[in-house]
Amino acid sequence: MSIRYPYVLLTKLMGLPRYIWLHRAMLLLLILTVVVFVILVKLGLWQMDRAAEKTELLAQMEARQSAAALNPEQLIAELAKGGVTGYRLEVQASPVNPQIWLLDNQVYQGQVGYLAFQLLQITSENQTNHREQPWLLLELGFIAAKSHRDALPEVSPIVGELALTGRLYQKQINPLSHHLLAEPFTTEQGERIRFQNLNLPEMAQMLGHPILPAVLQPDALPQLQPAQALPHPWQPFPLSAQKHWGYALQWFAMATVFAGLMGRQAMKYLKKSRQRHRADKEATKTE
Known part of the structure; x- marks a missing residue:
């Protein structure tokens, strides 16, 4: 059976x-x-x-922008708690060197170009060992690309000590493309480094010096004339709510x-x- x-x-x-x-x-x-x-x-x-998450983050960011500006010590404390996008920062700093970093493939008002940055050494009375003190990345602004890719745009670096006030932001990580991919260039104006993603840990590893995990977008750069000032696109999040x-x-x-x-x-x-x-x-x- x-x-x-x-x-x-x-x-x-x-x-x-x-x-x-x-x-x-x-x-x-x-x-x-x-x-x-x-x-x-x-x-x-x-x-x-x-x-819903973006709506909550935007409300949080608006509250941060209306709060009093942080100092470097408060910034480090807030970074230990979490994100700092939207906070304002007041800082005394001077450029580490005239080296300009150019973030590739940026678009502003229909133009394709770069977002220029420069590294700063923060002036702090409480920290005398500048070798261990993290650097701060300063956004100089957007500049349009030239017709030929190998011809980098001319960006004037800032020099000397200056007082800055501006907004802080931290770029969200893109899982599809997040590596720094730095390309050094030597131009008549000095050393330029073109890179593909704002990966601060990899930048710090490349330079052999710690960098704060946030970028300062200044309200204004006192050393530059209005004609020389570059626009500062403010887009803390890739997509709005x-x-x-x-x-x-x-x-x-x-x-x-x-x-x-x-x-x-x-x-x-x-x-x-x-x-x-x-x-x-x-x-x-x-x-």
Whole structure:
């Protein structure tokens, strides 16, 4: 009996009405529809969560900007707690060297160019050992690229000690591309380093000196004339909360359209399947 059982079961299955076997395609279509629909809805819900998170971060950043400016010691304390994007900073500092760092592939008001930076040594009464004191990266501003890629734009470095006030920001890590990828160049103005991602730990490793994990965007650079001042694009987050809401709406719309299209196809298939089943019944009666 144990040997014949599989053959008996197979015979019973083969004896099922033919229209049930035709519905296997319908079942596969239903499974595919549910899986894709669930994925699209989950993507929409994820964008809604990102929008809520961005709204909370923007509110937090506005509160930070309205608070009193930090000093270097308070900055280090806040960095130990977490992020500092949006805080203001007042600092006395001087350039480490005239070396200019150029962040590649930046776009500002339709122009492609670079975001220029320079490293600063913070002047602090409490810290006398400058060898161990972290440097601070200063944003000089955006400058358009030249027509030839090997021709770097001319950026005037700042010199001497100066008092600065500005906003702090920390770039979010892009998991697809986050390495520094530095390219040193020697120009008539001095040494320039073009790099692809604002990776401060890798920059510190390259220079052999610690760098604070935040960038200072100054309100103004006192040494530069208004004609020489570069614009400072302020974009602490790659996408705003409104864009995340828009993306969520798009995913939900795609889920609705997809479900409608697949439902329409299913109705057509069911109609054809019923017509075929009726035709088979009539053919059987005729025989």
